[in-house]
Amino acid sequence: MPVLYNFDEIIDRRHTGSFKWHYSDDTIPLWVADMDFKTAQPILAVIEQVAQHGILGYTVPTEPLYQAIIDWHGSRYDLWLDQQNILFSPGVVPSLVLMMKVFTEAGDAVLINDPIYTPFMTKVLDNDRKFVTSALKEAEGKYILDLADIEAKIIEHKVKLYLFCNPHNPGGRVWTTDELEALFLICKKHDVAIVSDEIHQDLTLSGYTFTPFLTLATGYEHKVVSLTSMTKTFNIAGIKGSMIFAKDSALLSKINQQQRLSDEHELNLFAYTAMRSAYEQGDEWLEQVLTYIEANIEVTLQFLEEHLPKIKVMRPEASYLIWLDCSAYAQDDQTLYDKLRAAKVELSAGIKYGNEGRLKMRLNVACPKALLLEGLSRMHKALNSEVLNSNVI
Numbered sequence: 341m342p343v344l345y346n347f348d349e350i351i352d353r354r355h356t357g358s359f360k361w362h363y364s365d366d367t368i369p370l371w372v373a374d375m376d377f378k379t380a381q382p383i384l385a386v387i388e389q390v391a392q393h394g395i396l397g398y399t400v401p402t403e404p405l406y407q408a409i410i411d412w413h414g415s416r417y418d419l420w421l422d423q424q425n426i427l428f429s430p431g432v433v434p435s436l437v438l439m440m441k442v443f444t445e446a447g448d449a450v451l452i453n454d455p456i457y458t459p460f461m462t463k464v465l466d467n468d469r470k471f472v473t474s475a476l477k478e479a480e481g482k483y484i485l486d487l488a489d490i491e492a493k494i495i496e497h498k499v500k501l502y503l504f505c506n507p508h509n510p511g512g513r514v515w516t517t518d519e520l521e522a523l524f525l526i527c528k529k530h531d532v533a534i535v536s537d538e539i540h541q542d543l544t545l546s547g548y549t550f551t552p553f554l555t556l557a558t559g560y561e562h563k564v565v566s567l568t569s570m571t572k573t574f575n576i577a578g579i580k581g582s583m584i585f586a587k588d589s590a591l592l593s594k595i596n597q598q599q600r601l602s603d604e605h606e607l608n609l610f611a612y613t614a615m616r617s618a619y620e621q622g623d624e625w626l627e628q629v630l631t632y633i634e635a636n637i638e639v640t641l642q643f644l645e646e647h648l649p650k651i652k653v654m655r656p657e658a659s660y661l662i663w664l665d666c667s668a669y670a671q672d673d674q675t676l677y678d679k680l681r682a683a684k685v686e687l688s689a690g691i692k693y694g695n696e697g698r699l700k701m702r703l704n705v706a707c708p709k710a711l712l713l714e715g716l717s718r719m720h721k722a723l724n725s726e727v728l729n730s731n732v733i
C-alpha cells in the first residue's frame with residue numbers, strides 16, 4: 341500500500357534537544373540543514389522493531405545492508421561498488437578530517453572553494469593544515485568553478501588535497517560532468533587528491549543530474565574518495581552514520597587503518613538499521629519530499645520576487661537551501677543578521693561560509709509551508725524596517 345506523507349503537519353520540536361529548535365523560543369529557525377518533517381515510515385518501523393527486540397548489542401554491517409547501498413548508488417548514479425569499496429564512518433565531517441589525515445601532513449595546504457560549508461574551513465585549521473580558497477564565480481545567477489584560479493592555487497601552494505562539495509552547499513550547484521572532468525584533469529595533472537562530499541546527492545532537484553566523482557576517477561582511483569550519507573537525504577542526522585567510497589585497495593586499507601587508530605570504523609545499531617531500510621524502502625518518501633521541497637522553493641522565489649525584489653536569489657539545483665544575496669538590504673553582516681533575529685526569524689549568516697558569503701544569507705525551506713510563509717513574512721518585515729537589535733552572529 342503506498343503511503344501518502346503529510347509534510348504540512350507542524351510538529352513541535354522544541355524541548356526535544358533539536359539543534360535547530362533548541363535555542364529558538366518563538367523564533368522560526370530556517371537555518372541548520374535539517375528538515376522539519378518526519379522521516380520515512382519504513383525507517384521508523386524498523387527502529388521500533390529493533391527497540392522491541394530489546395537487545396541492543398554490538399552490531400556488524402550485514403550482506404543485505406551492503407547490497408542496499410550498492411543497488412541505490414548503482415541504479416541511481418551509475419556508481420557501481422563492490423562491498424570492499426565501502427567503509428562506514430560516524431559522519432561526513434569526521435570523514436573529512438580522516439581524509440586530511442590520510443592524504444596530508446600537518447602544515448600542508450588543502451584547497452577549498454569559497455563559499456563553502458563551514459567545517460571545510462574550521463576542520464582544516466583545527467587539524468593544523470592550512471586552507472587555500474578558490475572563490476566561486478557567478479555566471480547567469482549560479483556559481484561556476486574558476487578553473488584557472490584553481491590550477492594557479494594548486495601550483496602556488498603545493499596543494500595536496502582538494503576538499504570538494506557536490507552538490508555544493510551553500511550555493512546548491514549540481515556540478516555537471518563537464519565541470520567535474522575539467523576539475524579532475526587539473527587535479528590529476530598536479531597529483532592532488534580529491535575528496536568529494538556528496539551528502540546532498542539524493543536531494544538533486546528535477547532537471548539536474550548528479551555525478552559522483554568516483555565515476556570519473558578511472559586511472560586515478562588511488563587519489564579519489566566520495567563521502568556520502570543517508571542522514572541528510574532521509575532527515576535522520578541525529579542518528580549519525582555515513583559512508584566512505586573508494587575504489588583502490590591500497591587507499592581503502594590506508595583509510596581503514598587510520599580509522600582504526602581511533603576505532604571509528606563502526607556505526608551504531610540504529611544507524612546500520614536505518615541505512616538499510618532507507619536504501620531498500622525509502623524511495624517513496626524521498627520522491628514525495630522532493631516534490632514538497634520543490635513547491636516550497638517556488639513559493640519562496642515568488643514571495644521574494646514580489647516582496648523583497650532586491651534580494652538576488654540563487655536558485656538551488658539540489659537540496660532545500662537557498663542562497664540569498666541581501667546586500668541591498670544591509671551594509672554589514674551583523675546588522676543583517678540582527679534585523680532578522682529582531683523579527684524572530686533565523687537564517688544562516690552567509691559570512692560563516694567564507695568571504696564570498698558577505699551580506700548573504702542561507703535559507704532552509706524544508707519545513708511545512710505554513711511555517712515557511714510565516715518565516716518569509718517575518719523576513720519581509722525585518723528587511724523593510726529599520727528596527728535593530730544587537731545579537732551576536
Ligand SMILES: Cc1ncc(COP(=O)(O)O)c(C=O)c1O
Pocket residue numbers: 373430431432433434457505509537539540569571577581582
Ligand atoms: C556539505 C555537507 N557536508 C557534511 C554535512 C554534515 O555531515 P555529517 O552530519 O554526516 O557530519 C553537512 C550538513 O549540513 C553538509 O551540508
